[in-house]
Amino acid sequence: MNATELNYTTEPFCLLDIGYSQIFNTCLLEVAVILFLTVLIISGNLVVIFVFHCAPLLSHHTTSSFIQTMAYADLLVGVSCLIPSLSLLHHLEGLNERLTCMVFSYMVSVLKSVSMASLACVSIDRYVAITRPLSYTALVTPCRLRTCIILIWLYSSLIFLPSFFGWGKPGYHGDVFKWCSSWDTQPIFTAFIVAALYAPAAFTVCFTYAHIFRICRQHTRQISERRARFGPQDPEPGEQACTDKRYATVLFRITSVFYILWLPYIIYFLLESAGIYHHAIASFLTTWLAISNSFCNCLIYSLSNSAFRKGLKRLCLLCLQRTDNKKPLGEPPAPLQPACHV
Structure with missing residues (x-):
């Protein structure tokens, strides 16, 4: 591999082959898509993190630890997306293209693995x-929660390390570097990732949520039959087991959207690794569709969870209150209430 291949090229690499601007010397469509997703992911997950830290209502659920872990991982995904944006805007000149590509691909793969593993742990938590x-x-x-979160990060970091030792591409396909586009996936490494990450996580989620909703339907039916026979009772036996059903439904929606957005990417990953299908546009679209899930997680959670909506509303009111309490000079400032209760 010569020096020209290792160094950043002056002309950006456009996967889509459309939207290239001679005036700005960049791929306008790719820059627009990546920057748009970057802003959404960073801003959305910052809101989720602030609400979790400032809303005591959300600390009721132990799954909040995994949701926050996922929010931090998704936030870092958004931050890491600045790398392809800067490369397309000619702000990474002089960097080793090969090393930059490998490190960036590794970072994105690890962070999305953390999200996938966190969702699997959330389903296990609700199942228990x-x-x-x-x-x-x-x-x-x-x-045990802290230990589990540490193991998630450690496992996700280790599983993609072989990509640095010639095993193949770890999975990122939204190439904006020419070297990345020539970095081939390997069937053995792809099978290893699927067997060690994708398949166990998907099986765990399907198994746990199938049992959760089956058990909740049984308890709901038993409660309805008991009420019809004996009238309302306080407390209803078995009712406590399904108090988290609505919360589990919210988490199930997040998990479902996650796999819906990731399924095209995983399918393309498998087809490309097997040498069956390779297409630049499919590579770009499936990758950034999967990465867009980092924003969809916080959007679904904010729209579906009533406790989160209350926490977000409270945070907004406190911010407005702080703004209103800023009086002109000469007037005594109103006492400020603490924004967070940890």
Whole structure:
């Protein structure tokens, strides 16, 4: 590999082959798509993180630890998306293109692996809460939660390391570097990633949520039959097991959208690795469709979770209150209330 291939080229690499501007010497369509998603992902996940830290209502659920982990990972995905944006805008000249491509691909793959593993852990957490409500607090302790989150980051970091040792491309396909486009996926490495990450996570989610909703339907039917026979009772036996059904439904929506957006990417990843299909436009679109999930997570959560909406409303009111409390000079400032209660 010669020096020309290793160094950043003066003319940007356009995967879509459309929207290239001679005036700005850049791929306008790709820059617009990537910058738009970058702004959405960063701003959306910053809002989620602030609401979680400032809304005590959300600390009720232990799954908030995994949701926050996913929000931090998605925020870092948005930050890492600045790399292709800057490369298209000629702000990364002089960097080693090969190393930059490998590091960026590794970062994105690890961060999305953290999101995938966090969703799987969320489904396990809800499964334990529904199936073992009496022993849940003893099984799911803060120490075990922290250990699980550390293991998620560690496992995600290790699983893609072979990409630095010639095993093949870790999975990122939205190439904006010429070297990235010539970096081939390898069937063995792809099979390893699918077997070690994609398949176990998908199987876990399907298994746990199928059992959660089946158990909740059984308890709902039993409660309805008992009420019809004996009238309302306080408390209803079995009613506690399904108090989290609505919350589980919200998390199921997030998980479903995650896999819907990632399914085209995974299919293309498998087809390309097997040498069956390769197309530049499909590569770009499937990759950035999957990355857009980093914004969809916070959007679905904010629209579906009532506690989150209350926390967001409270945060907005506190921000407005702080603005209103700024009086002109000479007037005593009104006392400020703390914005966060941790």
